[in-house]
Amino acid sequence: MKKRVVTLGEVLMRLTTATHERFEQSNTYRVHFGGTEANVSISLAQWNLGATHITSFPNHSIGKTACDYLKKSGVDTNNIKFNDGRMGLYFLENGVMQRSSKIIYDRFDSSFSKLNPTIFNWDEILKDVDWFHWTGITPAISESAAQLCLDALTSAQKLGITVSGDINYRRNLWQYGKSPLEIMPELISKTNVIVGGLTDFENCLDISANNFEEGCKKVQQKYTTVHTLSNTQREIISASQNKLSAILWRNNKYNISKTYTMENIVDRIGGGDAFMAGLIYGLMYKEEEDALEFAVASAVLKHGILGDANLVSVEEVEQLVQGDNIGRLLR
């Protein structure tokens, strides 16, 4: 039987300028939808897991279109709510060469941020589920979103579901009057698998460390539920050329992945989510070193795909891990 994963989080409409054009130049936008947690669900659905995403959309045609996109991607949308509020947006100008990519967010007062947290029956949603995934974006959006996240985690913990959280600290969110340090520790205390780096640990968990290994140990001391910590490492030569690797701390062991040179990058948005999805898949079905390699290879492939979602198959990821069929012409 298919393993089942539930993710929770806001989905934004992304409006990208025409290829290589700046905001000042582009008279068309390409429409995509994405959200860091929904991106994870889409990857897992592509990989034939049962993936359910929990969110809300505004009750109009564009909200419906966003929901249709999740359906098309194989995600179960039966628990999604339609309510008041707007569709959160972001405008994207993809960088190239030495020029950075630029995002203008326009996500306040979204339908998701206004969601009544009591609307979901988490015990029912999470019944027979194997894994629950959240990120630090959700509690950063609004008080009700933070509550939503806490309710889900409480239920997941009660039901014995594995919980992963991508800390993903964003300074320009957290504008509703709470600081991350007031909210995140409780959420992390109900989480088993964490993706994050030293900055995340410091800002969200008040933990300082000199390196990732030390950071992991300190997190585990404080949060005993956490059994796995991981993070990607990106070296940026230019917007078009990056190097990517990742690290995993588990069972007191420190794993480092292969490093990939990525040239001709098409779209790096969603690279971290592709890693997260790869890690969840890997930890479910593989040994931990293989899980880590699967996760990094998944993230690498994402950089060659337009849009937030990582439209690749398990076979494609595994071939990259094994060094097969890289950049060929498959007939």
Place this chain on the structure above:
Amino acid sequence: MKKRVVTLGEVLMRLTTATHERFEQSNTYRVHFGGTEANVSISLAQWNLGATHITSFPNHSIGKTACDYLKKSGVDTNNIKFNDGRMGLYFLENGVMQRSSKIIYDRFDSSFSKLNPTIFNWDEILKDVDWFHWTGITPAISESAAQLCLDALTSAQKLGITVSGDINYRRNLWQYGKSPLEIMPELISKTNVIVGGLTDFENCLDISANNFEEGCKKVQQKYTTVHTLSNTQREIISASQNKLSAILWRNNKYNISKTYTMENIVDRIGGGDAFMAGLIYGLMYKEEEDALEFAVASAVLKHGILGDANLVSVEEVEQLVQGDNIGRLLR
């Protein structure tokens, strides 16, 4: 010397689906900018008047792009402010055949709605200006926008500038706690030329009438500054086929324009603004019957042009009035 006109109002980004596609289908949006008052300024700038638009934009690349658009259109943007808040948006699905056009507004909390009204020095802005134009959209947006409008009108009246107002009642605005009847009468009392219909009179001025002529008389009785009232009359056969005419009440005389059959309509947004601009231009330079005909012809041509702005010349409008060069091939 060029006559000078000042307009005041919000500019929105308009995102239109691909030709004939519904929101559910379109994976690109065409970007335009427009605002009912800015559209008037653009028309007048195209017609070689000095046109200044007063508004604010968010202080980011997209705000700058919106401002560049006005510059390109010949509008003086030197008094435009850049401040906090978002860019107001609307999503447009252009109708065709029997199917209606559909707008999803997303304009709350915009930069313009948050403008501090004291930021503009109206006496300076309006120095040596011949005409000031406002619409009922502005006081419907926020309390500060309503104040802004009142300040401008007070200054204009003091300086003896002709003031036009397009009442343009929109039920789904007016959400900041005031009703139109609390705000609009004072604004109309400082206005000389009004565009509006019976619904507008009722909702904004508390004046009921059985026909336009009666309505005009009642408005003039109550608001003695108003010397001219006008409105367009649209008969809708389908989204692609409309008939358009207009009426003008002035000096106790009722003028009715020619009726145009418009087939193969491309984009009706901004048709009313094209009429308004035509009326301002006409009242400045022509007899009142000619002014009315100029205004309707201007509105008709707008229906054949993509985007909010009416990119036509005075010659093109006049040729349509005279029945010359309609639909030909001009080499």
Place this chain on the structure above:
Amino acid sequence: MKKRVVTLGEVLMRLTTATHERFEQSNTYRVHFGGTEANVSISLAQWNLGATHITSFPNHSIGKTACDYLKKSGVDTNNIKFNDGRMGLYFLENGVMQRSSKIIYDRFDSSFSKLNPTIFNWDEILKDVDWFHWTGITPAISESAAQLCLDALTSAQKLGITVSGDINYRRNLWQYGKSPLEIMPELISKTNVIVGGLTDFENCLDISANNFEEGCKKVQQKYTTVHTLSNTQREIISASQNKLSAILWRNNKYNISKTYTMENIVDRIGGGDAFMAGLIYGLMYKEEEDALEFAVASAVLKHGILGDANLVSVEEVEQLVQGDNIGRLLR
């Protein structure tokens, strides 16, 4: 509880030339997917019924893409099979003015045509279903497809489900060695609601008649399960301008709908399917005259939408029936 409808039939990839371009000119094709029965399912899913489509797709990325399209449209795809064979295609050049639309079919040896008919468990698929819909396209494709259709109808009849069939006679199909007269009568004998005209009756049922009413009576005499017959009537002035009405025979009563003038036609493919979907919806929820009007209005709206599917809401169809909000600007 939602009513549930099951449809059966092939889905083709449609490749349309650029707007107004002939095959000789177009260097891009717009990709849509459509099939006469799947189009019905999509309409019904949009209208909030439970719609399940039964078909097969080739087991490759394009087959998956076609299936994703149905998912996105709200159709239940859980019973769809992936097997060998190719994706059936058609190339479309949309006509305009006096120039006809032109289709080049390329659908032989498709995955669907090679489907093993025993692969579906119809009793299970049709459990708790309210309506089953098929068309004369399916038995025209291949012997196995004809068998598939017969099996489905037999099960539907056994389970007491209402069955509708759109006869849809196509001369250039039926190439596998059987004639329509060998196959269609048995299928019609298990059907309750028929859409078709005199040519269909003659070619598929060997019934000649001088008019629709006479034809209906003769069909009912021979096929006693049939309680409802309907058809659209199209007058073609040009590819851009048609008139459309429809007729319905039921309970010995002959209903004629309003006639709509359709100008600026965007895409007439799927107009008949939009009618069929409207009729099914109408017969489920409305009186028969209203059902007919709903069906024609649904068909009219389809002509203004790109692609095979009729992306309109129940409200939009009903407003057209009532003459409300036709061709307006809905804010």
Place this chain on the structure above:
Amino acid sequence: MKKRVVTLGEVLMRLTTATHERFEQSNTYRVHFGGTEANVSISLAQWNLGATHITSFPNHSIGKTACDYLKKSGVDTNNIKFNDGRMGLYFLENGVMQRSSKIIYDRFDSSFSKLNPTIFNWDEILKDVDWFHWTGITPAISESAAQLCLDALTSAQKLGITVSGDINYRRNLWQYGKSPLEIMPELISKTNVIVGGLTDFENCLDISANNFEEGCKKVQQKYTTVHTLSNTQREIISASQNKLSAILWRNNKYNISKTYTMENIVDRIGGGDAFMAGLIYGLMYKEEEDALEFAVASAVLKHGILGDANLVSVEEVEQLVQGDNIGRLLR
């Protein structure tokens, strides 16, 4: 054996703004190539005649591209020269509704205008040819082009080839120091079939008349080689809606064609050339009334096709003449 036709004239690059966009708006141009005489050759080549076009192109990639376009269209390009000078251009904004189409020419100093007239061996080019076609554009371009035309006509007359000429008077050409009246009479005196109207007769032949019939008689009196005169008649309701018919004078008989109502016009450029091609084809293979009807129907179909060339088959034209298959869906 295929009949063979030779045409002579300049080919221009046409740069058209995006659909419904004005020059001020469009940031892309669609590239087409066309020339009034080459358009005739292309039609005839599509209709399976042997069509040879004589012209010159600049000796660079864009000149080569223009020539490739003729090859693709089935025209024999073996006698085309590549020399110095630029590619003549025109910028086109297609009108819609009441707004006219607008052309900005940029054709001076073209490669064709600088052609050395002695470069062609007309006796060889015209060997075994059945028909030669020229227009009044060529002698209007430059002195050498006028000479080129005269040389071709002299050779054609000597070889007994039927010669057609489309007078096509254009005021804004004729800038090289000669007036039409100095040049055209000699050319017409070597021509057998003329397309033109009263303005053409007056400006190019110094013949005034009150109606077409009288004009024809006067032309024939003065130019005894002319045995056939024809012209189209266009009534313009808007850029999107025209009516079209045509007249033919031959053997002292005046024929008037059917009148077509053309709605939803896509592109009227090349309509006259489609008529001319139809007339040549018709006069070769049909009775004169049928020839005229064929020519008008050809012209009508052109209005529904993007670009200068009339990409329709003989069957499509004949079906329109017979009223068959107009605006249908041909599977």
Place this chain on the structure above:
Amino acid sequence: MKKRVVTLGEVLMRLTTATHERFEQSNTYRVHFGGTEANVSISLAQWNLGATHITSFPNHSIGKTACDYLKKSGVDTNNIKFNDGRMGLYFLENGVMQRSSKIIYDRFDSSFSKLNPTIFNWDEILKDVDWFHWTGITPAISESAAQLCLDALTSAQKLGITVSGDINYRRNLWQYGKSPLEIMPELISKTNVIVGGLTDFENCLDISANNFEEGCKKVQQKYTTVHTLSNTQREIISASQNKLSAILWRNNKYNISKTYTMENIVDRIGGGDAFMAGLIYGLMYKEEEDALEFAVASAVLKHGILGDANLVSVEEVEQLVQGDNIGRLLR
């Protein structure tokens, strides 16, 4: 006088997804036409040789469009047949970064595969021809295509024409009941110039070797007509970055070309055909080392051009060989 080359083989329609989009994402396809042998003809025609392609197309507008494409490219299409059957297709998703390119073929039952081999009079087609080129794709398609190939080779050998063959073994063709080893040896025995590698030799000629030199010697021992063998060598770093060189065995001498680093690859389809065309051109006009360098440089340039055809001039290829004008801005 121009040298004349004849090529034989199927032409497919290629449908490519939008730049960097996967099949699941792309709602448009870019249309190109290509075939491994026709691509060679197009290159040679661009280089001013007389190039004739022999194939067949379906007898409909798309078949005609494919033929027009060859005409436009300068290829003589006079011997091409139009008959029954479909247009062979392939769908292409161009890879980027580590992601491979992916082809979905849909070419069975094509017009070409059903060609009656007796329809061509090879002695006439090959009269005064200098070179004939075929590939191993043709005999892999159908029994009649294999016969066609054999007939052509027999005639070419009789007429003393140089014959080149690109072995091009494709496992997923050869589905009509014959194995390559039953067919290819006879064809190779009538061939003088071979392009292929060790896998080709093994699968098609039953010759195993440890390296190319040994393979060449063994081929020549068995097939005494073969005087020249060549192959490209590709090192794949990613879909965007490859290295390319080539080897040539002739007169018992082994030549190795320069190695080119290719970054920012646009489209590698047709690279081998560009090499083949370069080799034919080179062997006709240059010394063998220069021929090899010309061929590789031709192949390199192809990787920067969209579509199957290598749209470059002899000068451009020679400049790359000489290291001139690489990647500059030529005014």
Place this chain on the structure above:
Amino acid sequence: MKKRVVTLGEVLMRLTTATHERFEQSNTYRVHFGGTEANVSISLAQWNLGATHITSFPNHSIGKTACDYLKKSGVDTNNIKFNDGRMGLYFLENGVMQRSSKIIYDRFDSSFSKLNPTIFNWDEILKDVDWFHWTGITPAISESAAQLCLDALTSAQKLGITVSGDINYRRNLWQYGKSPLEIMPELISKTNVIVGGLTDFENCLDISANNFEEGCKKVQQKYTTVHTLSNTQREIISASQNKLSAILWRNNKYNISKTYTMENIVDRIGGGDAFMAGLIYGLMYKEEEDALEFAVASAVLKHGILGDANLVSVEEVEQLVQGDNIGRLLR
């Protein structure tokens, strides 16, 4: 107060083929406008200086569109003239990989080339201006353009304005009967800051040197007004990969900038103008080494932006100089 810069020169319409397409393939062109001096003005306007451009445009819609483009870019266009003549054009095929970019110019007889030099009142235009910039393109266009340039320089010198000149020698201009050596020395003798290299010095100033330093000294000996000389140095690996650095000679000191590796180049047109603008800005506000670094970084960023203009901010250039935020994702 803003510093004010005036630039003088022709603006061309640029027509670029679709991405990676050759002239033979592209059926659309992307429209940009640019001119080497206007590009400098646009950069400076983006950087918040007062920038005025002096030129002329043809008196039609496309000329107006070109002027609107400058307005939109923030350039003061009040002194631009509209007169007879055509819009100068160039066609661009952007290179990629080893394939060079290719320009086909079509700029003769432009509106600018025919400008009456006495039409401008330079003393008025240059009043309160800080810097005047010209290039060697202008005197190469026509005798009147050369005179225009001389008049401007004479006035600038008189008013004590800093003058920069980009020598920019182009062999294929200079077709009006004068050689650069007859014209350029006088212009250089009124210039203070020169951009150029050894070829420029030789062709325009008759100065030969073995290296840039020697060249600079010789130029300064002969032209005592010149206090600063600079040039970029480009190493071309392919059209997609270049290295860029620059040198500056001033106060007897030789500065060499960092060398940037540029991969994935989007559009190199305007790179030199971006350098020039950076140099002007740098010399106004920074020490000379910093000025040089600012100029090179400006040029590097240009290579990642479509179109002639360098749409980057001062902050973006400075971050590149400092190595901050290169190729990141800025939220």
